[in-house]
Amino acid sequence: MPNLVTQALVRSLLIYRIVILLALTAFSSCSSDYRSMDEDARISVVTTTTMITDMVKQIAGDKVQLTGLMGPGVDPHLYEPIPSDGIALSEADLIFYNGLFLEGQMTSDLKTQEGIDFGSTVSENQLKGQKSHPDPHIWGNAEIWEGCVPLVVKELSDADPQNSSYYRERGDHLIEVLRDLHQWSRSRVESLPEESRILITSHDAFEYFGEAYGFKVVALQGISTVTEAGIAERVNLVDFIKENQIKSIFVESSVSPEAIKSIAEDSGAKVGGELFSDAMGEPGDIEKSNDEEYDLGTYQGMLKHNINTIVEALK
Numbered sequence: 001m002p003n004l005v006t007q008a009l010v011r012s013l014l015i016y017r018i019v020i021l022l023a024l025t026a027f028s029s030c031s032s033d034y035r036s037m038d039e040d041a042r043i044s045v046v047t048t049t050t051m052i053t054d055m056v057k058q059i060a061g062d063k064v065q066l067t068g069l070m071g072p073g074v075d076p077h078l079y080e081p082i083p084s085d086g087i088a089l090s091e092a093d094l095i096f097y098n099g100l101f102l103e104g105q106m107t108s109d110l111k112t113q114e115g116i117d118f119g120s121t122v123s124e125n126q127l128k129g130q131k132s133h134p135d136p137h138i139w140g141n142a143e144i145w146e147g148c149v150p151l152v153v154k155e156l157s158d159a160d161p162q163n164s165s166y167y168r169e170r171g172d173h174l175i176e177v178l179r180d181l182h183q184w185s186r187s188r189v190e191s192l193p194e195e196s197r198i199l200i201t202s203h204d205a206f207e208y209f210g211e212a213y214g215f216k217v218v219a220l221q222g223i224s225t226v227t228e229a230g231i232a233e234r235v236n237l238v239d240f241i242k243e244n245q246i247k248s249i250f251v252e253s254s255v256s257p258e259a260i261k262s263i264a265e266d267s268g269a270k271v272g273g274e275l276f277s278d279a280m281g282e283p284g285d286i287e288k289s290n291d292e293e294y295d296l297g298t299y300q301g302m303l304k305h306n307i308n309t310i311v312e313a314l315k
């Protein structure tokens with residue numbers, strides 16, 4: 001009897017789905033006709049990571065049709081493109097990506113589609129990692145990240161000259177905001193005793209951050225999450241934490257927390273909180289700290305959250 005009921009339920013659910021699908025198809029075909037006649041004189045811009053999507057959003061506002069391929073919590077090292085990504089890329093007027101092999105599985109597609117590479121703005125002496133395999137986590141230093149703003153302004157203006165003064169003004173404003181943020185971050189870290197400025201995370205995403213804001217950075221995995229840490233790396237990290245009496249270590253929002261949690265247990269350190277390494281938070285998710293509010297889905301909110309979380313947990 002329950003089987004019959006289940007079968008009937010499954011059947012009616014199926015019919016319901018088909019009806020919805022048909023309705024959606026009909027709707028999307030008329031809405032796309034409508035769109036091509038109306039608003040979409042706007043250029044279409046496709047971005048990869050949440051940090052890049054946010055920068056384009058802060059400069060271009062609603063003057064472009066913006067599609068970010070990777071959402072909050074997505075690890076760009078491991079991200080595998082889905083079929084709709086290929087369509088979005090092939091139809092885009094402009095594509096912005098991080099480069100430096102961050103988007104491991106997409107790099108060749110992005111190059112073929114003539115995407116614009118943020119990594120190309122970073123000078124050789126600022127780049128970390130090996131020459132053949134540079135460290136891609138350039139957004140960790142607000143000063144380096146600021147250096148990508150003129151590239152976005154230029155490319156948007158070339159593709160859409162009508163709005164070029166709009167892009168330039170907003171780009172100039174963003175540069176000011178990022179300079180203030182850089183100074184704020186440096187002075188916030190000064191409240192922490194120098195010997196406590198050791199940052200331990202899942203993967204090596206904080207080298208640029210560490211150099212900019214004065215932390216020694218130690219990570220379980222390398223600059224990519226593609227290869228997992230072995231037993232020897234785990235044992236060494238536990239020893240390092242004990243020797244240096246490190247209070248807290250950190251998990252990352254885009255990397256599984258299990259390894260860091262077990263290292264915390266074995267070493268006696270606390271998990272000091274979750275940092276945004278390779279993806280930001282959800283836009284509109286507001287955090288309050290020290291009488292200040294910031295949106296975790298913006299670059300400013302991401303950096304403030306990371307700095308505040310680290311300083312509070314290590315002090």
Ligand SMILES: [Zn+2]
Pocket residue numbers: 077137203204205223224225277278
């Ligand atoms: Zn990474």
